[in-house]
Amino acid sequence: MSGSINLSQVRTARWLPGLLLMLLFSLSACQPVQAPAASAIPAFTIAVSDDAVSAPEVVPGGIVRVTIQNNSSIPMDIGLARVLEGSTSEEVIALAQGGEEAFIPLLTKASFLPSVNPVDPGAERWFYVDLRTGVFVVDAAEHVEGMPGAGALHLNAVFSADEIVGVTEPVADVAVDMVNFAYAMPDEIQAGPQLWQFTNSGEQWHMMFVVDLAEGAGV
Template structure:
């Protein structure tokens, strides 16, 4: 149990550490999907809770608005977010929340130790059911900001969680009933990013300026996307070499890249096979990292280490 919890914490922590951010107040962005007329599901993340989540909703397409009101700590400052998942067969939402609670506490009821650099050799992958349950996606927001994504919720019990069983924000149960309306509005995407094993495929290059991205998982395993700025000239090998310094403190970092040079632009929650989310970005010219760190179902190796990583240039 402890090894599984620490493994999940590690891959989420690696993802977060790869996208440090400068500290500072930020303004909430306007809802880029307002003209679609979709219902909004707004939640606020604090240091200790996920607030505002409704107990019930009807099935359908929603704009999920995530406001990050957590305290910005010492650098690296990272985004915080939420994702939707359904309980595995034989579990209720309450059962799953209780399961996460046992992973977040030690044998004496206190907080479990957080995964640390150099601990990777002791860890196993996520529970087997993680690769089987529906994961509807979600979004992360920077401290002081609101981020938006469009996602679909089917009927059933859902758990809205911080995607880290060690997080101090308890998951929230949401019951979704009924059937999704026919002919729901579809956001008009400027770019579609398709995730498979193990690659990102863009139907056209990213461009400078505001744009809507459709992110779809056409693979068999869960995937997520972190989109971050990197210095011009950065290569995939540079990023992988840098990430190894977290996994192994004795590893040598690349000479031209540090965590402090990377800035989070977008960070999605996990999407299971066949799921699409839509989100917006406003890009400047430069170089950008696309990466997924979900552990491979068979080997436990992060997807990035198996090729699910790319560096692209926005002219």
């Protein structure tokens, strides 16, 4: 069955076996152990209601703190994507509605940024990201496990970052270096709130997905 593509829930298509797509993830709900001064990093908020996504038309470029608020009545999956040069936000939004066959074309039009899912009603999440400059799409849909079904309602907003403002890097507790599908990171990580930094030092486009294993489960 063909369904729409939620930018916050990128999944492998059935016709592309063996492709493991990893979703870039930051521990957005956690307060960093060593937070930079509040005024050092620009911030803005994206709010989702039952029928709309609200975001500033223009946001600071560079390193920013993004807060996602779910003011709707249902759990939501909310993702961001950068519109690639030569493409338009209208094309990205249309392809996100296009089902599994539109997945590869979508990758030629947009670059996925951090996402948060699910976000419960009344909850908020946040993360740091280096937006640089460009045009961005917000995609929000009701939380589901797996690919949203055909006809799933997507709410969208478009914003731009025209000028580099944020140049202060937050202090990370854990650094993960992604090098051509290998991961350089500590073997052991302390429990508790942390800020993770993900860097792609390889030559290939990279994504990463972090999961919490159920008790008794193995890798």
